[in-house]
Amino acid sequence: MANSGFENGSFEKQVVLVTGAASGIGKASAELIANRGGKVICLDVNKAGLDEVVAKIKSSSGSAVAKVLDISKQDDVFKCVNEILKEFGTIDALVNCAGLPGPTADFVEDIKWPDYERVLAINLYGAIWLTQAVLPTMKVKKYGRIVQVASIAGKEGNPKMAPYNTSKSGLIGFVKGVAKENAQNGITINALAPAVIATPINVNTADEMMKYMISRIPMGRLGEPNEVAEIIAFMASKACSFTTGFTFDISGGRATY
Numbered sequence: 602m603a604n605s606g607f608e609n610g611s612f613e614k615q616v617v618l619v620t621g622a623a624s625g626i627g628k629a630s631a632e633l634i635a636n637r638g639g640k641v642i643c644l645d646v647n648k649a650g651l652d653e654v655v656a657k658i659k660s661s662s663g664s665a666v667a668k669v670l671d672i673s674k675q676d677d678v679f680k681c682v683n684e685i686l687k688e689f690g691t692i693d694a695l696v697n698c699a700g701l702p703g704p705t706a707d708f709v710e711d712i713k714w715p716d717y718e719r720v721l722a723i724n725l726y727g728a729i730w731l732t733q734a735v736l737p738t739m740k741v742k743k744y745g746r747i748v749q750v751a752s753i754a755g756k757e758g759n760p761k762m763a764p765y766n767t768s769k770s771g772l773i774g775f776v777k778g779v780a781k782e783n784a785q786n787g788i789t790i791n792a793l794a795p796a797v798i799a800t801p802i803n804v805n806t807a808d809e810m811m812k813y814m815i816s817r818i819p820m821g822r823l824g825e826p827n828e829v830a831e832i833i834a835f836m837a838s839k840a841c842s843f844t845t846g847f848t849f850d851i852s853g854g855r856a857t858y
């Protein structure tokens with residue numbers, strides 16, 4: 602058979618978990634990975650959205666299943682990952698896109714603690730628990746890819762978004778150290794720092810904040826979910842074999858470091 606040159610970017614015979622798969626970046630990533638041959642386990646709190654994305658993948662002859670999971674519930678995360686392992690036998694990659702912005706127009710001293718904590722529980726603790734849950738099986742088979750979707754906010758900090766900044770910058774630090782722990786286990790763990798992308802996450806973002814974020818992007822436009830999915834698919838594939846602990850950029854030129 603002719604060598605297509607794409608073997609390392611293929612997900613044939615791989616089981617890939619995608620959280621936040623019901624919408625935006627997670628949905629686009631689930632569709633692309635399924636399109637490249639992966640069996641995609643779509644995880645989200647939004648059941649209707651999950652059913653829609655799984656139906657779309659199946660209608661293009663891809664392989665996907667939906668499982669409702671709230672990643673801010675520690676026990677549920679471990680239970681869900683164990684069930685997936687029992688059902689599908691393996692996990693090759695985790696793509697964690699589930700997240701929420703929390704307050705976008707409040708000074709830090711005005712933010713009520715439950716609102717602060719909720720953002721940390723989903724964006725940071727959920728990411729940690731998912732990583733803890735998938736690592737043991739990846740270590741045994743000496744292969745794994747973990748992609749954590751962070752944000753430019755975790756590198757630069759957006760004013761009046763303290764919980765989000767804290768969660769995403771915590772996530773970037775988490776990835777750096779855990780990647781080094783696993784550097785000789787055949788597992789790569791990387792973060793991604795998108796600037797503002799056209800997804801439903803921004804519907805309630807304050808106008809002033811949207812203008813600020815777009816004004817910081819040299820390309821002068823929002824990114825599209827399918828553009829983000831391309832870099833995620835690379836990070837989750839065999840092709841991403843010599844980069845770990847890194848925070849990839851997708852920011853239209855905002856971050857050149």
Ligand SMILES: NC(=O)c1ccc[n+]([C@@H]2O[C@H](COP(=O)([O-])OP(=O)(O)OC[C@H]3O[C@@H](n4cnc5c(N)ncnc54)[C@H](O)[C@@H]3O)[C@@H](O)[C@H]2O)c1
Pocket residue numbers: 620621622623624625626627644645646647650670671672673697698699700701702723750751752753794795796797798799800801802803
């Ligand atoms: N869109 C942007 O501008 C942008 C920029 C930088 C980073 N990000 C990050 O990208 C990721 C994806 O965001 P998006 O833009 O696709 O947003 P989105 O709102 O379209 O999708 C987020 C998904 O996460 C799910 N989710 C939320 N809480 C959950 C929970 N507790 N458990 C399971 N699922 C949960 C939602 O139901 C939703 O389907 C997020 O982590 C976000 O912080 C987005």
